[in-house]
Amino acid sequence: MKIKNFSDGVKVEAFYVVKRSEVKKASNGNPYLEIQLSDGIDVVKGRRFDYSDKAIEPNSVVKVLGKYDQKFNSVQIYSLNMAEKGEYPADLFLPKCPKDVGSMWEDLLNILEQYVDDNELKGLLMLVFEKHGDDFKEAPGALAHHHAYLGGLLEHTIAVADSASKLAITYKSDLSLTVAGAILHDLGKIWEYKWDGLQFEMSDQGALLGHISLGISVISIYAKSTIKDEEKRNKLLHIIGSHHGLVEWGAIKEPMIPEAVIVAAADNLDANMFKIYAAQEDAQPGEVTKWDRTMKRHIWVKEKTKDDYAG
Incomplete structure (x- = not known):
């Protein structure tokens, strides 16, 4: 009540x-x-x-x-x-994605089926979904700034994978590898964050290791049993390790292969577009927003809304 x-x-x-x-x-x-x-x-x-x-x-x-x-x-x-976690709905006290999680999960599976033809990469993704699908659907995309609500990780991942698939086709990169990397790029956030109370919190693992290191650690274990080609494994892990784009932004290495450049660009694009639309919702048409520390700029708000751009 x-x-x-x-x-x-x-x-x-x-x-x-x-x-x-x-x-x-x-x-x-x-x-x-x-x-x-x-x-x-x-x-x-x-x-x-x-x-x-x-x-x-x-x-x-x-x-x-x-x-x-x-x-x-x-x-x-x-x-x-x-009360213990599991006795009450996880979204009882926390903000949740406005989109239906079940429908989004179907969208992610459709992206996998449509663009990941490589059987080894597909096997890896299905294994990850089998082991961690429930947390993947539930985890926030961040603690603040973008997709900071339950289901946010899933929503963000779909947007990144969808954009990355189109860019991979345009630039003729390895489509399966690009999309697999996009789907897995933020997997470590499942362990980086906690969402069982009144607010989203950083876990001890997240504070000490960060989601990039956590994701690489988990995926490298699963990849050894699903991907025989060592170069393919290393490329996939490189995409995850470099998806923040620059070392000063948290990347372990800066992107060195086309697929990594694409995933980093798609990731940055979705985060920034989310922040721009959020800023527009908090301002009146014709206004310039307050200085956005993460984007290092003001944002101008026109008469149009997010829905106007959707078409």
């Missing part, structure tokens, strides 16, 4: 994220828990009397049973239990 829908006396039974909590003493000397609960948008105060445990860590997810008191804008909590 969303907090905005609370009415006086209504039964509250749902999952919420803890913003803060503190164990206090009532006038009779008994301890009670004062807690702030969030549904990802709104916040409400709650109290659990006769509470003998410790305060609950912020960003924890709890299952609450209680009753809302409109006079005090507070929930009288009868039952309060810690």
Whole structure:
């Protein structure tokens, strides 16, 4: 139940994220828990009397049973239990992609079937999808700036793979290798990010290694059993390692083969177009936006919207 829908006396039974909590003493000397609960948008105060445990860590997810008191804008909590990932929908508190994830997954599989003719590369991709497909569908594309919502990684990957396929045809590069690299270029974000609380967070692995290194580590293991040609394996891993384009942007190596140049360009294009459209939505027509630190420029907003460009 969303907090905005609370009415006086209504039964509250749902999952919420803890913003803060503190164990206090009532006038009779008994301890009670004062807690702030969030549904990802709104916040409400709650109290659990006769509470003998410790305060609950912020960003924890709890299952609450209680009753809302409109006079005090507070929930009288009868039952309060810690929740584990899997007990509640992953998108309950977090922003999610406006597109249907199932349809996007079909789009990605169609790109694979249409453009990846190499059986070894196709086998690698299917193995990755079998092992990590659920996380691939769910992971955010970033913590901020572009595709920072559940399903964002999948949406971004489709756009990069689609653009890369067209560029590969235009420039006559290896189409299968280009598209396979585009599909796998950000796979490491599955381990780089955490998305099981109120906000997206960097994992310890992500902070120490980054998604490029994590992706290469995982893909190199799977590639050894699916791709016999060592040069093909190395080219694929090079695409992943170089897809940020420049070393100062985080690339392990700068692109050295046509397929890597294409994937890096497609990746940068999609991220920048996302940021431009997002800036347009936050500004009035005819305005120039605030300075965008990541793009190092202002963005001019014309009368047109994103939908106008789609046709």
